[in-house]
Amino acid sequence: xxxxxxxxxxxxxxxxxxxxxxxxxxxxxxxxxxxxxxxxxxxxxxxxxxxxxxxxxxxxxxxxxxxxxxxxxxxxxxxxxxxxxxxxxxxxxxxxxxxxxxxxxxxxxxxxxxxxxxxxxxxxxxxxxxxxxxxxxxxxxxxxxxxxxxxxxxxxxxxxxxxxxxxxxxxxxxxxxxxxxxxxxxxxxxxxxxxxxxxxxxxxxxxxxxxxxxxxxxxxxxxxxxxxxxxxxxxxxxxxxxxxxxxxxxxxxxxxxxxxxxxxxxxxxxxxxxxxxxxxxxxxxxxxxxxxxxxxxxxxxxxxxxxxxxxxxxxxxxxxxxxxxxxxxxxxxxxxxxxxxxxx
Amino acid sequence: xxxxxxxxxxxxxxxxxxxxxxxxxxxxxxxxxxxxxxxxxxxxxxxxxxxxxxxxxxxxxxxxxxxxxxxxxxxxxxxxxxxxxxxxxxxxxxxxxxxxxxxxxxxxxxxxxxxxxxxxxxxxxxxxxxxxxxxxxxxxxxxxxxxxxxxxxxxxxxxxxxxxxxxxxxxxxxxxxxxxxxxxxxxxxxxxxxxxxxxxxxxxxxxxxxxxxxxxxxxxxxxxxxxxxxxxxxxxxxxxxxxxxxxxxxxxxxxxxxxxxxxxxxxxxxxxxxxxxxxxxxxxxxxxxxxxxxxxxxxxxxxxxxxxxxxxxxxx
Numbered sequence: 001x002x003x004x005x006x007x008x009x010x011x012x013x014x015x016x017x018x019x020x021x022x023x024x025x026x027x028x029x030x031x032x033x034x035x036x037x038x039x040x041x042x043x044x045x046x047x048x049x050x051x052x053x054x055x056x057x058x059x060x061x062x063x064x065x066x067x068x069x070x071x072x073x074x075x076x077x078x079x080x081x082x083x084x085x086x087x088x089x090x091x092x093x094x095x096x097x098x099x100x101x102x103x104x105x106x107x108x109x110x111x112x113x114x115x116x117x118x119x120x121x122x123x124x125x126x127x128x129x130x131x132x133x134x135x136x137x138x139x140x141x142x143x144x145x146x147x148x149x150x151x152x153x154x155x156x157x158x159x160x161x162x163x164x165x166x167x168x169x170x171x172x173x174x175x176x177x178x179x180x181x182x183x184x185x186x187x188x189x190x191x192x193x194x195x196x197x198x199x200x201x202x203x204x205x206x207x208x209x210x211x212x213x214x215x216x217x218x219x220x221x222x223x224x225x226x227x228x229x230x231x232x233x234x235x236x237x238x239x240x241x242x243x244x245x246x247x248x249x250x251x252x253x254x255x256x257x258x259x260x261x262x263x264x265x266x267x268x269x270x271x272x273x274x275x276x277x278x279x280x281x282x283x284x285x286x287x288x289x290x291x292x293x294x295x296x297x298x299x300x301x302x303x304x305x306x307x308x309x310x311x312x313x314x315x316x317x318x319x320x321x322x323x324x325x326x327x328x329x330x331x332x333x334x335x336x337x338x339x340x341x342x343x344x
Numbered sequence: 345x346x347x348x349x350x351x352x353x354x355x356x357x358x359x360x361x362x363x364x365x366x367x368x369x370x371x372x373x374x375x376x377x378x379x380x381x382x383x384x385x386x387x388x389x390x391x392x393x394x395x396x397x398x399x400x401x402x403x404x405x406x407x408x409x410x411x412x413x414x415x416x417x418x419x420x421x422x423x424x425x426x427x428x429x430x431x432x433x434x435x436x437x438x439x440x441x442x443x444x445x446x447x448x449x450x451x452x453x454x455x456x457x458x459x460x461x462x463x464x465x466x467x468x469x470x471x472x473x474x475x476x477x478x479x480x481x482x483x484x485x486x487x488x489x490x491x492x493x494x495x496x497x498x499x500x501x502x503x504x505x506x507x508x509x510x511x512x513x514x515x516x517x518x519x520x521x522x523x524x525x526x527x528x529x530x531x532x533x534x535x536x537x538x539x540x541x542x543x544x545x546x547x548x549x550x551x552x553x554x555x556x557x558x559x560x561x562x563x564x565x566x567x568x569x570x571x572x573x574x575x576x577x578x579x580x581x582x583x584x585x586x587x588x589x590x591x592x593x594x595x596x597x598x599x600x601x602x603x604x605x606x607x608x609x610x611x612x613x614x615x616x617x618x619x620x621x622x623x624x625x626x627x628x629x630x631x632x633x634x635x636x637x638x639x640x641x642x643x644x645x646x647x648x649x650x651x652x653x654x655x656x657x658x659x660x
Contacts, residue, residue: 057524166615196384197552198612201596205608222524229598229609249603266529267600268555270582274529277601297530298480300496 014084015045016216017069017102017185022078024064024240038064040240041078046233048184051207051217053227053248055263056237057301062220064240066187069218070104071095082185100130103178107190109170113162119170120158122177130181146176150206168199175206186210189220204230224267228252236260238303242315246322256324258283262302345372346546347396347513352408354395362404363619365391367570369408370645373513373546378539380557380578381550383567386616389550392567393515395419396548397435413512430461430506433513434544438521440502444490451486454505461509468508475504475543479534496527503534507543514544518551532560555597558582563651566590569616569627572645576652587654588632626657634658 022042028034039061046052056062067073069080071087080087082102090098106112113119123143127134134142147154150172157169165173171191178186188207192200207217207230221227227234227248234251236244236259244257255261265274265281283306288294290305299305315323316331326334352369355362366388373379383389395403396410396419405420412432418424437443445453454472458465473483479500490498499519507514516535520528538544549561557564557578564581566573566589574587585591592612598604614631617623625640626632632639638657645655 057526197554197593198384198596201598201609201611204598205611208608224525225598225600228600228602229604249605252600253603263525264600266525268525268528268532268553268559269601270555270558270594270597270599272601274533274559293480296478296480297533298496298500299530300494300527301524302526 014047016048016050016083017218018045018081019043019065019069020079020081022065022068022080023076024061024068024073025076038240039068042235042237042240042242043078044233044235044242044245046185046216046218048216049211049214050233051211051219051231053231053234054218054220054237055222055224055227055234057222057263057303059239059301059303060237061240062222062237063189065237066104066189066218066220069185069187070102071098072104096130100181101183102185102187103181103183104187104189105171105174105178105191108194109167109174110162110194112174113170115162117161119160119162119165119173122173123180126177126180142180143176146179149179149209150176151202152176166199167195168203171195171203172206175203175210179210183215185216185218187218187220190222192221192226193223200226224252224263236263238309241309241325242323243309243325244323245315250319250322254319254322255281256318256322258287258306259302262306266302346375346377346413347373347548348409348411349392349396350409350411352392352395352410353406354391354399354408355404355406356391357402357404358620361620364622365570365619366395367619367622369567369572371565371572371575373548375545376539377563378536378547378549378561380554380561380564381548381567382552382554382557382564383573384552384616386569386619387567388570388619389567390517391570393435393517393548393550396513397429397433397515398422398425430457430511431509432511433515434506434509434511435515435517436503436506436519438518440495440499440519443502444498446490449487449489450493450501454486454508457505458508463509472504472508475508476501478541479504496530499523499531500534503531503538507538510543512545514538514547516547516549520551520556521553528556529559532556536560554582554594555599566593569622570619571627572653572655573628574652574654574656576649576654580652586648586652586659587628587656588634588658589628592633626655 020043022039024039026036026038028036054062054065068075075088127139144154152169152172157165157173162170192203195203211217219231231248234245234248235242238259244251244260255264261281261283265278269277287307288305289307293299294305309325310327313325313327314331316326316334318324350370352366354366356365381389399405399419399422410417410419417428455465458468476485481497481500485501520531523531539547551557561578563575564578565575568589574585574590581590582594585594596609596611598609612631617627626643629635629639643655643657645653646660647653648659
């Protein structure tokens with residue numbers, strides 16, 4: 001099909017992880033009568049050695065995408081494929097093999113560990129689950145290499161309880177745990193947000209190093225400045241829908257969708273005050289539906305005050321490797337040909 | 345000066361000994377000033393905020409004085425401070441949701457709060473409604489339980505309630521850190537508006553996010569390991585910081601609007617010292633690329649330019 005996912009494939013290299021029209025519907029309410037579409041028709045792919053930022057506010061569905069990739073949550077429709085294999089069909093052995101390739105690290109390092117056991121127990125669990133045959137010295141050597149990759153000093157972190165280590169150290173231990181499995185894809189869900197400013201950048205740089213080793217990374221965040229720093233490609237999600245995606249430089253340099261503009265205008269910058277940046281990122285009055293809340297600043301997410309994207313809206317490539325969601329009418333004005341084949 | 349803190353020292357009692365979390369800090373906050381207080385976790389910023397308003401549990405007052413307006417605050421005496429809390433100085437805690445009594449309707453809770461302060465609450469209800477209106481909350485909120493409000497509504501309700509008696513000083517402790525970028529901006533701008541409207545005279549905004557402070561604060565005070573590192577106008581701290589810690593901290597922050605292809609930022613190597621037995625001399629010494637012999641002595645926190653103070657031997 002002629003979708004954005006094909007356009008994104010520019011240099012001929014095959015995608016490592018591919019989402020194809022993925023939708024997730026949660027049942028809500030006491031008897032599951034209600035339905036909440038958390039992710040709507042999301043398609044993108046991540047190549048080896050590439051970091052894809054998935055950015056959105058709370059409730060945008062960014063974590064749900066991560067969970068579906070990690071097989072922690074089933075997909076309602078669409079497919080996620082890894083290396084050409086449909087992930088949702090994997091069972092038992094094949095699923096275990098998949099987990100060797102794809103791992104996740106989550107937001108709160110303190111709740112990822114059992115406080116009763118020493119932190120390096122996470123390594124022992126990997127050994128018993130995946131490497132039962134590996135000899136002790138060989139395993140210790142492997143741990144040494146993994147710790148080196150995340151720039152941790154073994155004497156400082158091994159045989160310690162979680163409370164004796166800092167958030168940055170715990171988070172890096174979890175990444176090292178993922179590396180023990182020789183993973184090829186990492187889902188990093190808000191892994192920086194609980195860390196202190198002075199250690200944040202080290203963990204970000206660590207991700208950049210891993211990318212250099214050919215790892216594909218999905219970097220889920222609500223912090224646009226982190227996404228801008230680390231990723232080649234960016235997906236902006238709003239209420240489960242991709243509103244803008246493409247090369248990070250293009251999405252951040254030439255934000256087009258009103259939602260992206262509003263998000264960017266809210267980021268506290270270090271050298272420009274909000275008033276200065278607001279001018280350049282102004283959105284047309286017509287898309288602001290709740291003008292009172294916008295003026296009084298009483299909204300909780302930008303989504304609330306902006307007109308929703310129509311059900312028949314489409315992603316249009318406004319420049320190479322930069323896709324923006326438009327209503328069909330707007331899309332026709334911009335690129336009549338693009339709309340014709342895209343009534344998905 | 346509205347608030348003056350003189351050589352304040354507050355330790356935490358632990359079984360292993362005293363943790364010197366706040367080790368002799370001296371600074372002032374002027375009338376109408378919004379002072380940002382920044383630093384890593386464990387640097388003492390929340391301890392400072394809490395010490396000024398309510399010294400509880402394991403916190404131990406050692407020495408120093410806090411003067412608000414013209415009166416010295418008896419911060420060492422929890423009960424005596426009750427006369428000042430909410431009337432003269434107030435705090436917005438980080439988690440607004442846990443700051444409200446879940447078993448009381450909001451109107452009743454505010455009534456009880458005012459009564460406990462010896463204020464006739466009926467007189468304040470019109471003003472409360474007016475201010476709720478101002479932050480986009482309808483009067484119906486008074487008849488609701490906290491659970492009926494969304495996170496953002498609770499946050500705004502707490503902001504209004506804690507400033508209802510027009511306190512002279514408001515302490516906002518990490519109130520933007522758990523929020524989305526857009527909400528962050530809305531809450532931060534609301535703080536400034538509260539000052540403009542005279543609901544509070546001056547403010548201390550505590551956060552680890554220095555870029556928020558650049559947007560809303562007049563001055564920024566940077567703390568490190570229980571001591572003051574640098575204080576200056578927000579512009580000076582961001583654009584021409586002098587203390588090595590501030591400089592490294594600011595240069596380690598990624599930004600939007602900058603293209604990073606091939607460029608790498610660097611963090612600050614090492615970790616802050618444990619405050620159970622803090623090292624002699626400058627506490628940043630071990631992580632500082634400019635440290636020399638002199639740093640074994642403790643640097644004084646002195647003015648190096650008008651309105652710009654720092655504690656670094658290289659800058660004095």
